[in-house]
Amino acid sequence: MNRDQQLNRLQCHIRSCTRCVEAGHLPVANPIFRGRAGNRNLIVGQAPGPRAHLSGVPWSGASGTLLRKWFATAGFDPERFLDDWYFTSLTKCFPGKAISGSGDRVPSARERALCRSHLDAEIRLVQPRLVVALGRLAIDAILPEAKSLTLKGLVGSIQTVDLGYGPVPVIPLPHPSGVGRWLNAPANRALVERAMVQLKHLRQDICEPTVDPAAPVRCMAAWPTASQE
Ligand code: SF4
Numbered sequence: 001m002n003r004d005q006q007l008n009r010l011q012c013h014i015r016s017c018t019r020c021v022e023a024g025h026l027p028v029a030n031p032i033f034r035g036r037a038g039n040r041n042l043i044v045g046q047a048p049g050p051r052a053h054l055s056g057v058p059w060s061g062a063s064g065t066l067l068r069k070w071f072a073t074a075g076f077d078p079e080r081f082l083d084d085w086y087f088t089s090l091t092k093c094f095p096g097k098a099i100s101g102s103g104d105r106v107p108s109a110r111e112r113a114l115c116r117s118h119l120d121a122e123i124r125l126v127q128p129r130l131v132v133a134l135g136r137l138a139i140d141a142i143l144p145e146a147k148s149l150t151l152k153g154l155v156g157s158i159q160t161v162d163l164g165y166g167p168v169p170v171i172p173l174p175h176p177s178g179v180g181r182w183l184n185a186p187a188n189r190a191l192v193e194r195a196m197v198q199l200k201h202l203r204q205d206i207c208e209p210t211v212d213p214a215a216p217v218r219c220m221a222a223w224p225t226a227s228q229e
Helices: 005-015 050-055 061-075 078-084 108-125 135-141 185-205
Strands: 043-044 086-088 131-134 158-161 167-173
Touching: 005 108, 043 108, 043 135, 061 078, 061 185, 086 108, 108 135, 131 135, 167 185
Parallel strands: 043 086, 043 131, 131 167
Antiparallel strands: 158 167
8 A cells, every 4th residue: 555545544544533522522523634645745733723623624714824924925825825735733623712712722632642643643654844833732742852942942943853764844833823922022923934934945845746635535445443553
């Protein structure tokens, strides 16, 4: 089975996941992610938002609009946003609104742990050449050794992670939701601009998509059971 077929099998497995419902964390499971094995530019977010939950398309709300704007300054065509990247997140289902009423609920450590094997399996099969980690939780998951660094110390830098086939560049970014106040500070927005300059330089070395990510997915063989993962 080639990498594309294995990823297809994994995605079908994730789409049928109800771990968080069974554990009582979510009323309903609706895993949102997007991409094919040829999309070796990986975006890791925290969790889908309400617009993505309804549309089934990652980053279809205001955060996605800002992300497209950022990436446009790095030379990525906003019209090809959904074609140029593999989209995933720490948890794949919308966690619901925060009790405070401000933004979405942050998925708990237990939910992130339940979903972690999906993320690890995606990374294993996508074999990204570039990773963009959005928000503190995603940065810490991809770069655990960077936990002691502040967002100010990370945004604007190129980090690397060893994913088993050599060092892979990681661009850490704040979450574009705007719920936090980090992006209100002009100095922090300047760090995002610097990060886009870094991303522009990396763009020359990253692969072009070789597949149509909008093509319908046909489920193939079943994914191994949890004990086999
Ligand atoms: S968040 Fe992840 S682990 Fe939880 S139900 Fe959705 S896909 Fe499954």
